[in-house]
Amino acid sequence: MAKSSKGKGSNKQRGAHSSKPSSGHTSTHRHVESKHGANKSGKNFPVKLAMWDFDQCDPKRCSGKKLERLGIIKSLRVGQKFQGIVVSPNGKSVVCPNDRNIVEENGAAVVECSWARLDEVPFNKIGGRNERLLPYLVAANQVNYGRPWRLNCVEALAACFAIVGRLDLATELLSHFSWGLQFLELNKELLEVYQRCTDADSIKKAEDAWLEQIEKEAQERKARNPGDDLWLTGNVNHKKGHGVTQNENKDEAEVGSTWEQGENSEYESDESAADGEEAYHGPVKYDSLGNEITLSESSDPEYSDSEELLEEPDFLGDNSFSNDSDIRDVTVGLSKVAIKGDVTEQ
Ligand SMILES: C[S@@+](CC[C@H](N)C(=O)[O-])C[C@H]1O[C@@H](n2cnc3c(N)ncnc32)[C@H](O)[C@@H]1O
Numbered sequence: 001m002a003k004s005s006k007g008k009g010s011n012k013q014r015g016a017h018s019s020k021p022s023s024g025h026t027s028t029h030r031h032v033e034s035k036h037g038a039n040k041s042g043k044n045f046p047v048k049l050a051m052w053d054f055d056q057c058d059p060k061r062c063s064g065k066k067l068e069r070l071g072i073i074k075s076l077r078v079g080q081k082f083q084g085i086v087v088s089p090n091g092k093s094v095v096c097p098n099d100r101n102i103v104e105e106n107g108a109a110v111v112e113c114s115w116a117r118l119d120e121v122p123f124n125k126i127g128g129r130n131e132r133l134l135p136y137l138v139a140a141n142q143v144n145y146g147r148p149w150r151l152n153c154v155e156a157l158a159a160c161f162a163i164v165g166r167l168d169l170a171t172e173l174l175s176h177f178s179w180g181l182q183f184l185e186l187n188k189e190l191l192e193v194y195q196r197c198t199d200a201d202s203i204k205k206a207e208d209a210w211l212e213q214i215e216k217e218a219q220e221r222k223a224r225n226p227g228d229d230l231w232l233t234g235n236v237n238h239k240k241g242h243g244v245t246q247n248e249n250k251d252e253a254e255v256g257s258t259w260e261q262g263e264n265s266e267y268e269s270d271e272s273a274a275d276g277e278e279a280y281h282g283p284v285k286y287d288s289l290g291n292e293i294t295l296s297e298s299s300d301p302e303y304s305d306s307e308e309l310l311e312e313p314d315f316l317g318d319n320s321f322s323n324d325s326d327i328r329d330v331t332v333g334l335s336k337v338a339i340k341g342d343v344t345e346q
Pocket of ligand 1 (some may be wrong): 012056061062063087088089091109110111112113114115132133134135149150151152153154156
């Protein structure tokens with residue numbers, strides 16, 4: 001990794017596959033938790049929030065670190081388990097409205113790590129009794145905008161709250177991010193569908209029905225426009241066969257299989273790019289056809305360091321898109337968002 005900053009409560013791995021807990025969580029760094037997740041900084045959140053932070057991401061772009069800076073999430077060490085809902089790639093069932101009591105009484109936690117380095121996370125030493133996957137939802141964060149399933153930590157927590165019927169908590173959490181409420185907007189219809197469910201089975205059925213529907217709509221659009229329409233089919237010349245494109249292969253779009261499907265060789269072999277660091281060579285914007293417009297730093301008032309990107313994201317000028325990537329289309333409900341296909345893994 002090109003750059004790393006050791007955060008409080010860090011579980012940074014010493015070796016690529018080490019599962020040894022960090023000693024970084026010293027008593028001086030430990031958050032003092034009181035009822036309902038209030039911590040030392042005095043800030044409060046109505047339910048307990050926690051994360052295991054493996055320090056694999058750019059701290060300036062990391063939503064978990066930002067929540068920690070805001071003082072509303074507690075860092076857990078490897079070896080510690082969490083009693084509430086653990087929203088995790090290691091989950092076996094999905095978050096559902098029946099989880100509401102667990103969330104309200106014991107809170108929710110996430111695993112702050114890089115998507116590209118999930119195999120380094122000692123899942124057997126973290127987690128808890130209530131580990132859950134999230135059903136199909138689309139990211140709105142500036143790193144993986146438009147990408148299904150790969151939510152960042154704040155989106156994952158908010159999704160969990162929204163599904164169990166606590167939209168108020170989801171809204172409160174996301175309001176700390178300038179792009180945050182867009183996540184709820186982008187997934188509004190689907191979140192409402194999930195909220196009407198009860199258990200994990202009903203969520204799975206609703207998810208399957210949704211995926212079938214968006215695939216059907218995509219097929220119908222293709223049938224109506226058999227030509228090579230970039231906005232409908234993506235740039236086939238550049239297709240690399242990675243990531244999950246709902247419209248292309250629904251079978252690959254199963255919850256649980258997405259973690260593997262999304263790993264692409266290029267970014268995995270280039271950690272700095274995977275973490276959205278060195279992949280950026282200056283401000284880039286795209287015209288209405290997806291052509292890249294190169295801007296000089298001085299000509300772009302929005303160009304700044306990545307801290308500002310976290311605060312004031314510009315989806316079109318986001319450095320998460322590599323220069324030679326394909327255009328990938330993602331269907332979000334009835335609206336389709338054409339986006340650059342290769343996204344960073346953070
Ligand atoms: C891999 S980390 C990436 C975090 C990112 N660096 C950030 O800035 O927040 C995202 C975490 O959110 C949770 N998460 C996101 N999408 C999920 C999904 N579809 N199912 C289960 N957990 C998910 C998991 O805890 C996962 O480890």
